[in-house]
Amino acid sequence: MALTPLLFVLHSRVIQPWLERCPSDEREPDKITEENPVILAGFGRFGHIVGRLLRANGVGCTVLETDPEQIELIARFGIKAYFGDATRAELLQSAGAAKAKIFISTIADTEKSVQLVKMIQKEFPHLHIFARAVDRQHATELLHAGVDNIVRETLSSALDLGVSALRDLGFRGVEALRAARIFKILDEKGLRELAVYSDDEKTYITHARQHIENLERVLQADHQRRAKEVADAGWEARAAEKED
C-alpha cells in the first residue's frame, strides 16, 4: 500500500528512533506555564498513551518533548507539549519538579534514559520515577540504577497476542488471561533475580534457562490443575443432575 501523506508523517515523526534526534541547541526551551503532579518526558507512541490516560482521569501532566515536529503534530490533535530536554535539571526545575510527585520517562534512547533517571534521583530525590524500558537489557540497567517501576515496552502486548491465539485455539478466556498473568509475574521476578548476573554471561544464561524451564513447569502444572478442577466441576454438576 502506498503511504498516505498523513500516515507517512505519523510514521516518520512518531516512530523514528529517538537516537537519531538531537535537540536543537539553538532553540530555547518553551516557557512552562503550568504546575502538575506529573512530569512526563517523551511524547511519542508510548508517552502519548500514558499522558492521555492520566489526563482523562483528571491528572495534570506536564509534557516535555525534544522533537519540534512531534510537538506540532500532537498540537493538531489538541494536545499540549513543551519543547525542552528533560535531561537538563534547570528545565525540570522550571517545569515544577520540586513540587511534582511523579516523573515518567518514556524515552527510548536507553543511554539517555538511564542518565536521566540518575539525574532525577540526584536533583529531585522526592520524585517517584516510572520508566519505559525498550527491552530486558534496558530494564536491567534501570534496575541497577535503582528504578523499581519499570515497564518493558512490548511485554504486555506480546502476552495480549498470545492470549488471543490461545483463545482462538479453544482456551477459555479466563484461563488464557490467567496463564498470561502468571507468565508476567514470573517473568518480572526473573528479570530482577537475573539482574545480579548481568556481568557474567555464562552464569546469566544458566540461570535464565532454569527460569524459563521453571516458568513452563509452573504454567503447565497450573493448566493441568485447572483443567482437573473444571473436569471435577463438570462431574459434580452431572452427579447433581442425576440426584435431582
Next chain:
Amino acid sequence: MALTPLLFVLHSRVIQPWLERCPSDEREPDKITEENPVILAGFGRFGHIVGRLLRANGVGCTVLETDPEQIELIARFGIKAYFGDATRAELLQSAGAAKAKIFISTIADTEKSVQLVKMIQKEFPHLHIFARAVDRQHATELLHAGVDNIVRETLSSALDLGVSALRDLGFRGVEALRAARIFKILDEKGLRELAVYSDDEKTYITHARQHIENLERVLQADHQRRAKEVADAGWEARAAEKED
C-alpha cells in the same frame, strides 16, 4: 519454481532485492522437522514472549527467524527456532502451513509484515492470522489488508505504566485498571473507525481530535460516577452503623 505470476512479480520486485541486501539470506533455510498448530514468524523480544506463553500452555509452535545470531542466542536458552524467511511460500509449505491453524507475524519491518500477511491470505487462506503492529500506522495498513487480530506493540505496556502511576497517586487498583480497559477498548474502536480516513489528512485529524475528546469525556464521566458510587456506599455504611 511453483510461484504464481503475482508471487513471481512480488518475489522479483520486492523480496529478491531485499534478499540481496541481506547476506544472511544466502544461507539455505533449515529443514523443518515438526508440525504444529501454530507457525510463528519472528522470534525477537516480542515473538519469544508469544512463543514461550504458547509452549508453556502445551501449544506447539514452529518458529521461523531470519537472524542467525538470534537463533543461536535463543538456542543457548534452550529454545528452538528455524532459520528461514516466512515470506517465502515454499518455506511455509515445508513448515506445515497447510495443516496449521494459526499464523502469527511478529515481524517489526512494516512493509515486510504487510507483504507477508497478504501472501498468507492468498496461499493459505485457512490460517487465522495474528499480527504485531509497530504503531498505529502499521496497524491501519494491516486492517486495510484485512487482518483483524492486531496488537499494537506498545499500547498495553503504556497503559500498564499509566495504571502504576495512577495507583501511586492514590487511585484504587480496580479503578485504575478499569480506566485503562475502557481506554483500550475505545482506542481500538477509534483505530478502526479512523482507518477509513487514512487517505485524507485533514478529515483524519478532525475525527481523531473528536475521538480523543470523546475518550476523555467517557473516562471522566465513568470516574465521577464510580467516585459517587463509592461515596454513596460509604454513606450507606455509616448510616447502617448508626442504625446498629
